[in-house]
Amino acid sequence: MATIPAADLRTRVHELMPQVRADLERLVRIPSVSAEGHDPAPLVRSAELVAELLRAVGADTRVLRAEGGHPAVVGYLKAPPGKPTVVLYAHHDVQPPGPDSEWKTPPFAPTERDGRLYGRGAADDKAGVLAHIAALRAYDGKPPVGVAVFVEGEEEAGSERLRGYLEGEGDRLRCDAVVVADGGNWRIGVPAVTTTLRGVVACVIEVRVLDKAVHSGGFGGPLPDALTTLAHVLASLHDERGRVRVEGLASGKAPPLDLTEAELREQAGCPSRARRSACASRRARMQRRRSTRW
Ligand SMILES: [Zn+2]
Numbered sequence: 001m002a003t004i005p006a007a008d009l010r011t012r013v014h015e016l017m018p019q020v021r022a023d024l025e026r027l028v029r030i031p032s033v034s035a036e037g038h039d040p041a042p043l044v045r046s047a048e049l050v051a052e053l054l055r056a057v058g059a060d061t062r063v064l065r066a067e068g069g070h071p072a073v074v075g076y077l078k079a080p081p082g083k084p085t086v087v088l089y090a091h092h093d094v095q096p097p098g099p100d101s102e103w104k105t106p107p108f109a110p111t112e113r114d115g116r117l118y119g120r121g122a123a124d125d126k127a128g129v130l131a132h133i134a135a136l137r138a139y140d141g142k143p144p145v146g147v148a149v150f151v152e153g154e155e156e157a158g159s160e161r162l163r164g165y166l167e168g169e170g171d172r173l174r175c176d177a178v179v180v181a182d183g184g185n186w187r188i189g190v191p192a193v194t195t196t197l198r199g200v201v202a203c204v205i206e207v208r209v210l211d212k213a214v215h216s217g218g219f220g221g222p223l224p225d226a227l228t229t230l231a232h233v234l235a236s237l238h239d240e241r242g243r244v245r246v247e248g249l250a251s252g253k254a255p256p257l258d259l260t261e262a263e264l265r266e267q268a269g270c271p272s273r274a275r276r277s278a279c280a281s282r283r284a285r286m287q288r289r290r291s292t293r294w
Pocket residue numbers: 091124125155182
């Protein structure tokens with residue numbers, strides 16, 4: 001298909017929205033919680049619904065299942081000759097909803113309030129799934145590039161089988177760009193493209209200072225303490241102003257964001273008195289408290 005002018009595309013997307021919204025609500029009604037201890041059956045249903053939506057738009061679609069894992073869905077639309085391929089990523093699993101008392105309306109009954117759709121997964125990340133499907137619908141299933149849609153079912157539970165699924169698909173997922181519809185915009189009504197994210201590192205640190213366990217009443221004080229040592233190690237990762245102090249980690253200046261400190265604090269629920277140096281002042285307070293107790 002030839003490239004569609006942006007104005008026409010906008011009109012098409014606008015026309016498609018009622019059905020996209022209805023399909024999003026179908027998906028939100030499925031309690032696809034991937035955390036351990038929750039019923040895995042709904043994840044099969046949400047994967048099947050995603051597969052149904054992808055097939056309806058003409059994608060060559062399969063549901064991938066790995067032993068002990070939750071299903072992922074892949075759908076392929078071949079690239080026109082000489083055109084690049086884009087992988088579109090989203091996930092169909094959700095976080096546990098927590099206590100019902102925290103919800104104004106039931107978590108798996110999508111409800112519109114003040115122009116927003118509420119329900120577990122309505123934003124993260126079933127809206128992402130539908131954004132990809134809406135894009136394919138806007139092009140009548142014939143986008144101007146090759147598309148591989150990959151919708152994971154255990155993003156909220158550590159993505160343990162993601163590598164296996166990706167390796168299993170091999171060259172079919174080879175692409176020129178990946179679009180991950182699992183981010184946020186920091187202002188309602190302003191679309192945002194995230195180009196960089198902070199990563200995380202998980203590791204186990206073991207601190208051992210004695211050959212055996214001894215009673216704190218008899219030995220505490222003169223001997224090294226493992227917990228205190230560990231606290232010192234952890235505290236050394238940042239300086240007193242909260243800046244990362246790990247050798248080898250790059251840091252630099254980023255272009256200024258169109259976001260004020262007040263907006264950031266409000267979105268994060270961070271009171272104005274809490275600062276990045278909170279750990280330093282908390283440490284000082286704890287030291288004061290300890291000295292009065294002694
Ligand atoms: Zn997500």
